[in-house]
Amino acid sequence: MAPRLKILLFLLILLCYTITVMGNFIILFLVFSDTRLHFPMYYFLSNLAVMDICFISTVVPGMLKGFLNQGVPISLELCLMQSYIYFLVGMAEFLLFAVMSFDRYLAICKPLHYTIIMHRLTYCQLIAGVWLGAFFTTLLPTVFIMKLQFCINVVDNFFCDLSPLLRNSCTDTSKIELISILSASPLCISVVVTLISYLKIILEVIKIDSADGRGKALSTCSSHAIVVTLIYSSCIFLYVKPAKGQGASLNKGVAIMNTVVVPLLNPFIYTLRNQTVRRSFSDKVLNIFFKKEANFPGVISV
Structure with missing residues (x-):
């Protein structure tokens, strides 16, 4: 890669x-400091923020x-730990998308x-289910990967993804590939739940008499x-298939979209476009501004 292009990508x-x-x-900060945001939808969004x-x-x-x-040197233990955390949080996020879409379906x-x-109890149970489901889904493939013997000690990727780990193994990985596909089944279930929820929401929104209200709702959806399309399509492409034979360059490009672009979009699409959140943010900024102004010389605060 050309040095200028590398610097541009880095920045x-x-x-x-x-x-x-x-x-x-x-x-x-906004969700936990503003009582107007103490509702299940915003708690789900705060969990999404932590996951991102x-x-x-x-x-x-x-x-x-x-x-x-x-390139960066990394031990095998840290590589496997990075891989597990990556898939744990990623799977939790997929399940949370399904929960959030169901929450919006109920609200609308x-x-x-x-x-x-x-x-509150339902919210706690759903969040616990998201994390426990992600934990047990990603645990089995990780256990099998830890038992592999590796002949190559260079990971041809920018993180310890499944494909380069399997390519570096000198033992048979067909069983792990099958287990990985089966472990990705919650991803497919999440896709189905999310699609059905948003389809029902769209059908309900179409019934709204106000053209302005209908337009805003459809814009949000x-x-x-x-x-959802970006993250689901990229992950289905990467993981719901035998991973060992994929081209490394193509996988890197898709993985960058999955690990950089989607987390960048999430806070703006799901949360910061919300009118209540924007109002809360404006109030906090104004509050800070006027507090600072009250401390200026010559200004008397009452």
């Missing part, structure tokens, strides 16, 4: 990483070091039943659909 990915982390921390921070921080810092140092299509169904 671009660093910018994406910084914006993603800052945006998600702002979301967490963990997900992108697992991969991107090492990627940036690789741009500067022509069953508004009278929403507060009865989506109370379409922006959500863009993110």
Whole structure:
């Protein structure tokens, strides 16, 4: 890769990483500091923010070091740990997308039943189910990968993804590939739940008499659909198939979209476009501004 292109990519990915982390921390601050956001939908979004921070921080810092140092040395133990955290958080995020789409379905299509169904206990159970489901789904493939013997000690990727790990093994990996495909079944279930929920939401929104309200709702659904399509299509391409025979260059390109672009879009598409969140953010900024102004010389605060 040309040095100028490498520097450009480094700066671009660093910018994406910084914006993603800052945006998600702002979301967490707003949700936990503003009582107007103490509702299940915003708690789900705060969980998504935590997942995005963990997900992108697992991969991107090492990627940036690789741009500067022509590769980064990593022990086998840390490589396997990175791989497990990557798939754990990724699977949790897929399951959370399904939960969030179901939550929106209840809020829009069953508004009278929403507060009865989506109370604090239900929210806690769904979040616990998301993390436990992701934990057990990713545990079995990781256990089998830990038993592999590796003949090549260079990972041809910017993080310890499944494909390069299997290519580096000198033992038979067909069983692990099958287990990985079976372990990806929750991803397919998540896709189905998400698609059905948004389809029902769209059918309900079409019935709205107000053209302005219908347009806003469809705009929100379409922006959500863009993110969901990007992340689901990239992950189905990468993981719902035998991984050993895929081309490394193509996998890298798809993985960059999955690990950098989607986490960058999530806070803006799912949260910061929300009117209540924007109002909360404006109030916090104004509050900070006027507090600082009150401390200026010559200004008397009452």
